[in-house]
Amino acid sequence: MAGNVWAKVDLSPVGVGGEAGGALIDVLQAGEGMLMFLRFEAIYAMLTAAAAREGVEVGDADHRVVDVFASVAREVAVALRVAAGTADRQVNLAVEAAERLPQVARLMRDGVISVAAFGDVVLQTTGVADTDLIAAVDATTAAELREMGGVSRRDAGDTARRAVAELDPDGVRERRELRGKGVHVSHDVDGSDVTITTTPEDAVLIDASVSAVADRVCADDSRSRGVRRHDAAVALLTRGEFACDCGNPDCAATGSAATVAERFASVVVHVVADASTLSGDSDKAGWLDGFGVLDAHHVREIAARGDAITRPLDIAGLADHAAQPGNAYRPTSACDTAMRAVFGSCSEPGCARRAWSCDLDHVCEFNHADNAAGGATCPCNLNPKCRFHHVLKTFASDWVDDQIVDADGAIWTEVTTPTGYTVRSRARNHWLLPDLGLIPCRHGEPVAPGSVDDAAQPDRVRTRTQAKHAYRMRIRSRRRYVQVCAAADWAASIEQDGPPPF
Ligand SMILES: [Zn+2]
Ligand SMILES: [Zn+2]
Ligand SMILES: [Zn+2]
Structure with missing residues (x-):
């Protein structure tokens, strides 16, 4: 290609050339998704054109289809300057985007998920062969991902995994039982590997x-x-x-x-699931901390292990027992479990540190001097943060994180960067504990939060810390005000014009 034609395209309408920050990085990633979607469309068009010349259908098991595939893959390999195997994967992804996962592929086009996230959805759904089933998995996964806010690769993969687990529980179980187990040793020139499957x-x-x-x-x-x-x-x-x-x-x-x-x-592995899943009354998926979604059969298998301990979790009871009696700062163990389960990992967007290795953070800081004045020990104000992100929150004064519970009980976190870019994401395991955000709060709005959740020196308040918290309080309340106004506008417009055509 003589020169890059893209250099001549005016990208200023999407913000390229303007101020750099999280918003621009987000737009550029959305652009990658858009271009990849167009690449897949182009490859699929090459396939259908070649198939038409041969007089075959792309989906046929005819040997001439194999020739069609091979010829298109070779052209893709030459155009991308990649090996045959890499080109084959591109052609396969193009077929996935066109035939098996068209709705999820459109999310990549629309900037809702990244190219890598689309690849992870493909990976999680390859075992589903039935056409109706894959259509249902595609629709369910896409609908869920559209609702989530900032979607990480892991979120995308886990969402697809859950759709497969709940729509095809027997298939998942069969494929899981086919997975081998073993210990494999291999030797290299400079070292050796032991792999336990x-x-x-x-x-x-x-x-x-x-x-x-x-x-x-x-x-x-x-x-x-x-x-x-x-x-x-x-x-x-x-x-x-x-x-x-x-x-x-x-x-x-x-x-x-x-x-x-x-x-x-003291080594404990946490699995969270509905009582109905455990009893076999439903095939709702469960969650293994440090791994992700488990199908219902698998949850029941783990619960039946000799070393498993099952504890019921009383969500409704959290309304009155979110904090420990006599220590308003410490959540009860039920509250602690519920918050780790509903977030499933560190609450920072994209961070995959397992929830049970995190600290439970008071989003709006707890006030040790005057408990009622600061952030509450309540599901609306607690989320897990890994040690790294907890420390970042303590020291990065121009970042703001907030937690909001919407009218449907979904718990959302919001992170605003120093350049003013905001990512809003729903607690990744909202599906697991959908009622958690609906329990009523028994506390007032914070007016004067105390020091950061630094267990070492909870009562030492520095001037700089106070200033930082006042700043965070101001930003949080301004953001909430804007949201309330936007919600009111939206409600008014629906009243006037009726709901938008979906
Ligand atoms: Zn030592
Ligand atoms: Zn983290
Ligand atoms: Zn609350």
Whole structure:
């Protein structure tokens, strides 16, 4: 191609060339989705044209269709300067976009999901062969993704996975049972790999167990976390020793067999599911912390394990028991579980750190000096944040995060960046606990939040901190005011003109 024709296109109407920030990055990603959609359309048009020349249908099992595929894939490979396998995948994605997942593909065109997210949906749905079933999966997944707000790759994959699990529970179970298990060892020039192929719940359990041992060292241990996890895993599998390497004879971390046993006893893997799923009355999917969506059969299999403990979760009871009696700052264990379950991971858009490894953050800061004046310990004001994002919230003064519960009980988080770009995302597991946001709040609006949820020094209020919180309060209330006005305008326009044609 002589020169890039795109260099001559005026992109200023979409903001290219203007102020750079999150909004521009978002627009550019939407552009990638649009261009990829057009690429898939073009490849599919090449396929249908070639098929017409051969007098065959693209979907046929005829050997001439194979020739059509091969010839189009070769042209794509030449145009993209890629290997045959890469070109084949492009042609396959084009067929997926045109025939199997047209509604999800349109979300990529519309900038709702990224190109990578579309690829993840394809991956989660490849096992579905039935035409009616894939059409239902496509429609359900697209409808759900449109409602979610900021959609990450993981959100897209999990949403498709849930649609497949709930629409095709028997198929999912069959495919899951076909998955092999094993331990595979391979040797390379400079090292060797051991791969354990197992169930997601055992993989999460192994991961947590390795960490439980690997983290049993003092601050002077010289190894990186990766190396410590390796040493711990090898020690566990070979019944070897694992100790802190600081060399200090007084190191408190040189644990006995009893401390190791204690660590293991504290390793817990969390699965959240409806009571109706457990009893077999419904095929509603469940959620495995650190993994994602589980089909209903799988939830029941895990619940039947000898080492599983089942605890009911009383959502309605949270209205009166969100905070611990005698400590308004600490959520009850039911409230803690519910908030981790409904978010499923760190609440920062795109962050996949598992919910049970996060801190539970008071979005509007709790006031230790005057509990009623600050942010409440209530589902409307709590979300999980991984240590990294929790620390960022504490120190990045020009970022604002907010949490809003809409009229349908969906819990939304909003992150506003220093350039004024806002991402609004629904709690990713809203489907799992749809009633959580409907429980009534028993507290007033915050007027003077206290210090950040820094457990080390909750009562020390610095001037800079106070200024930061006042700033956040102002932004939050302004944003809410704008939203209330927009909602009122919308309601008024529906009253006047009727609902928009859907
Ligand atoms: Zn040590
Ligand atoms: Zn995070
Ligand atoms: Zn509340």
